[in-house]
Amino acid sequence: MSGIGRKQTPEIREIRYRRLSRPVDSLEITTIKALRQGAHESEFTGPQRIDFELIVWIERGTITHEVDFARYELGPGDVLWVHTGQVQRWGDIAAVDGIMCMMPATALDTALTDRLDRIGGWARSHWPADGSGAAQDFAMLLSHYRRHRDLAGHDAEAYDAAMVLLTSGVLMMLASRDLGDTKSEWGGHELLWRFRAEVDRHHAQRRSTRWYARRLGYSERTLHRVVLAHLGVTPRQVIEDRMVLEAKRMLVHDSGSISTVARSLGFDDQSNFSKVFKRSTGLTPGEFRTSSR
Template sequence: MKQTIPVYDICTISAGHQHQDLLAERLEGYLKKNYQRVHQQHGHNFYHLVLFTKGNGEHTLDFTRYTVQPWQIYFMTPGQVHSWHFKEGTDGYVIHFSASFFHAFLMQHQYLEHFPFFSGNSKEQVLNIPANGREEVKAVFEQVLKEAAGANEADMIRVLLLQLFLLVNRVTVKEPKKAVPQQKQLVLRNFRQLINKHYRRLRLPKEYAELMYITPNHLNALCQDLLGKTAGELIRERVLLEAKRMLTNEDLTVTQIATDLNFEDNSYFSRFFKKYEGITPEEFRNSLI
């Protein structure tokens, strides 16, 4: 089966870049070199973040469209898709780092998943930096650029990025949240990982609950408590997201997509898609043109 959309690594998305684990640049210069490539929907096999300091236009993240605003920051995880539609004068900072960049540095390889903006849920990944945090956030970006352009001490850059993530998480929290026990966070994280692995084959919460050695009621209660959604909703959202990604590939018929996603037939897939998206797969595909 053909690739649904282009998926870039750090070197191929930025012509002439030689480091496969890290890229840090001012956004204006990056856009001049890469705008034509990133204007269309594409994916990454690396983590990606952008802070806008000026400009306007739009960008999409997993098919959700956002208006560019100064001091808006967004994050992407490997596997997500996006596109840019900026107007002239947009500037800020862009950073790419590989999925393995922190692995040898952190004992907890899944540490980044503790931050909501690395959840893979686009609604949690686009944030506005409040006025009282802007200079501090900007200073960290400037220091990352300085290190990347100079001695390029990888561990120093790792420390600075962790500082950035902690700072952004702190200044963008709108209200104090109740402390969530680590065990609950772990169960939810494991559930999301299992969905990503099995969403084509397993569609029922009870099937995931069995894999996790918990009851379906416990799984649903946890999802409702932490996310305000049922376990079934999380599964459906992942199936729909993959369907949208595949619909960007004009070489794949709706029937082929339905088969790949393990639907009984094309009509069942179309009814499922329209029920939760409000439009048919064909209408969604046409809306991308």
């Protein structure tokens, strides 16, 4: 994988972004075919955690791609956006071709990342080829980069910087258009995206709805009312769901004991952790680990 450094662990492959000859806050665009030809087949098996933004546009073929335990059936024209820190698992990568864009999250325009927080754009990964135009716009941008970047000569660095800005703009349109339920849920109230951001940061240490309400400057009653009205679940459920996602990642991709996972997520008692996990998934942590490996 040109431009990407790799570190192997027993359970999960850590995929790190590393520019070889251009600024770190740059982007790399290549084809799936070129990526596949430059790496051993084994590098696309098993789970991978990436520390950069990965956007894939499928041009030919079909593939099943898993992102944080959600499975996406991708076909021609579909766009998949895997975010920094997410765990992905490729299907049969030899069955597809298309264009891939990779960049560190720090390369994204701050106005874009703020807007994504507000509308809940980070919550979505898959945009099907439904004729909305956003996916096609993105594919055209990537194709343009592939054709013209080498012609930039000594101005290639400036060309890359301009392309990062253009890519940020297209990603903004992609996340804003046709968000459907995702937009109506997370984009309806400022409190929602602020609450989500705090839960992302503190779910392993804090599970009290009152703590989050105070931190956000709202009453617990207001937080409960807004979250329930827009998401159909309680704040407690949002916090628990985020904790369970992290638990799933650790159970499947790390070799630590269940008690270690429980302690990492703020549980002093493994039995309490197991009870919460089973209530959410229907499986004990041990059963989930066995069935998912």
